[in-house]
Amino acid sequence: MKLSEEVLMAYVDGELDGAARDEVAGALATDPEAARWVHAQQALRRKLRADFEPVLSEPVPQRLRALVTNATSAGSAQVLAFPARNAPRRPWLQWGALAASFALGALVWQFTGRLDSTAPFTQQHGELLAAGNLARALDEQLAGGQPSSAAVQIGVSFLSRQGAYCRTFSVRGAANTSGLACHGTEGWAVQVLARAPAAQPQGPYRQAASELPPVVAQAVSETIAGEALDAAGEARARAAHWQAPR
């Protein structure tokens, strides 16, 4: 091969200007080995481009777009709320909140977007459902005596006015979010999610309702029927697999 691979590569990649390009093109006519190399490289380039081309016509996830558009208004709401199906809509329980809260939207996206089976949330039919260790904690963990090292801390449990068991929770770690989830046919549907206040103590603590972010506390007060469950009531509800009494 008379021409160096370096020159041939630059030729394939369109790096050569007019005269140099013509020179290589002319030389290829008399150098079958180089011509074969160039064809193989052109084929590789085409193959790679063809394989990745379809990504360009995929719809861009709304979350990525929202991330950019929301930055123009510099909105930084800390609350993300989800509409429960068949539930009366409240001002804070609307998807609109999603657009206004890219910080938390990003957070949920980081969780739901991963293949990781330990992600604490999953999306289904427009609802955010608890998954992974969050779902397990909601199913099994009792507020009393939960290990302070647990990644999920359960707060208060109660029966909602709709007749479902609901529980507040806090997810520790980078996420540091708190929320309210109610048990339904699909599992634990997250009603509201908020970033825990930054001033929250880092050490182990048992979350009481008073320590919940205001929006979660507000959601509790608007949802709760009667009083929160005591330890015995909580244990009974767990034994009944969170199927509410009729």
Next chain:
Amino acid sequence: MPPVSEVQSAEIIGLLPRLRRFARALAGNSNDADDLVQIAIERALARCDQLRPGAPLVAWLFGIVRNAWIDEARARSRRARVFVPEELGEQIADPGAGAAHILSVRQALEQLPEEQREVIGLVLIEGLSYREAADIIGVPVGTLTSRLARGRAALQGLLGASEGDPA
């Protein structure tokens, strides 16, 4: 976070498909790739005041995606030392995935070292010039072309260079 102008915002949105494609080339699967774009956009928005007026936005954003991927890959290798992910276990359990196995373009790309994969992504898939790609990675053009040549040879080898071997 400094506010992003309407123009910048529209430009970034217009570039999202290409950022996703580049991220896909780096990360392999679409979930990880979109996570990567997400992280990169967050970083870009936090630093958009660093973007010089008139500087090419696309190169700047590719650079942020690329750096975010390196951070992610480092974190990943730290995690990998702690536990073996499920997917990896499956791969190990499949003795058929040997040399005789015909790899898809993406599988072949995934086997390349990071430094070759990013170059292949920028030059062969995104169609950037050597100069642009070298600036993004922060290496001289000569380093870029030698990585590109090695990456090409490796890909040809993995894909079965039936259309002509380099001499």
